[in-house]
Amino acid sequence: MEAIWLYQFRLIVIGDSTVGKSCLIRRFTEGRFAQVSDPTVGVDFFSRLVEIEPGKRIKLQIWDTAGQERFRSITRAYYRNSVGGLLLFDITNRRSFQNVHDWLEEARSHVQPHSIVFLLVGHKCDLEPQRQVTRQEAEKLAGAYGMRYVETSARDAINVEHAFTELTKDIFQLVRSSRLKIQCLSQELKLSPVQSLASLAMATAGPINLFIIKIFCT
Numbered sequence: 001m002e003a004i005w006l007y008q009f010r011l012i013v014i015g016d017s018t019v020g021k022s023c024l025i026r027r028f029t030e031g032r033f034a035q036v037s038d039p040t041v042g043v044d045f046f047s048r049l050v051e052i053e054p055g056k057r058i059k060l061q062i063w064d065t066a067g068q069e070r071f072r073s074i075t076r077a078y079y080r081n082s083v084g085g086l087l088l089f090d091i092t093n094r095r096s097f098q099n100v101h102d103w104l105e106e107a108r109s110h111v112q113p114h115s116i117v118f119l120l121v122g123h124k125c126d127l128e129p130q131r132q133v134t135r136q137e138a139e140k141l142a143g144a145y146g147m148r149y150v151e152t153s154a155r156d157a158i159n160v161e162h163a164f165t166e167l168t169k170d171i172f173q174l175v176r177s178s179r180l181k182i183q184c185l186s187q188e189l190k191l192s193p194v195q196s197l198a199s200l201a202m203a204t205a206g207p208i209n210l211f212i213i214k215i216f217c218t
């Protein structure tokens with residue numbers, strides 16, 4: 001029997017308040033854009049399937065966090081079980097770009113000794129005339145952190161699919177190379193902390209649903 005999805009990945013979306021995190025996620029999961037978007041209170045949850053290769057589907061559990069400082073103690077708790085993340089800034093808001101470093105530090109300090117695969121996202125790219133951060137400097141910063149850089153617009157649906165799919169593929173590559181600690185949804189399957197996909201496939205004789213939560217720093 002073909003599995004509905006091969007794996008579940010937990011993703012976290014972070015960045016300053018009003019950079020457009022909730023709108024980006026809603027565009028991806030619900031296919032719509034609302035001009036008026038209330039600030040997120042604490043954390044919201046979304047999910048969607050993505051097909052990364054023909055017949056290979058991944059279920060994404062997406063945690064939409066509040067950018068406002070007053071919710072930081074709540075949002076911190078969600079780093080721990082995330083395998084990937086989108087780190088957003090608004091290309092029309094230089095301050096949100098300057099804060100990227102702090103967001104990354106915050107994330108790193110809460111997932112150690114593991115790490116999260118981040119994608120740097122320059123959002124609201126439909127507002128080109130108001131741009132305050134050049135693509136070159138954002139690419140340079142992403143490169144320095146070993147991340148990819150993508151520019152998106154929830155309003156005009158630019159690169160939204162691309163951003164989530166590329167991040168999912170990057171995580172999948174790590175799964176393939178077995179640099180993951182795997183937590184299985186099925187209680188019957190007793191897995192060692194790190195187990196190669198090949199041995200997993202042999203053990204189960206077919207596709208299984210895995211809940212990928214952690215990546216080892218290698």
Ligand SMILES: Nc1nc2c(ncn2[C@@H]2O[C@H](COP(=O)(O)OP(=O)(O)OP(=O)(O)O)[C@@H](O)[C@H]2O)c(=O)[nH]1
Pocket residue numbers: 015016017018019020021022023024034035036037038039040041065066067068123124125126127152153154155156
């Ligand atoms: N032009 C434009 N505006 C956008 C886009 N995405 C979001 N916005 C606007 O940006 C504002 C903030 O969007 P949200 O998605 O609520 O921001 P957020 O990052 O979730 O904010 P917090 O929940 O407070 O952390 C809203 O007025 C949106 O309409 C976009 O792609 N283009």
Ligand SMILES: [Mg+2]
Pocket residue numbers: 021022023038039040064065066067
């Ligand atoms: Mg929000």
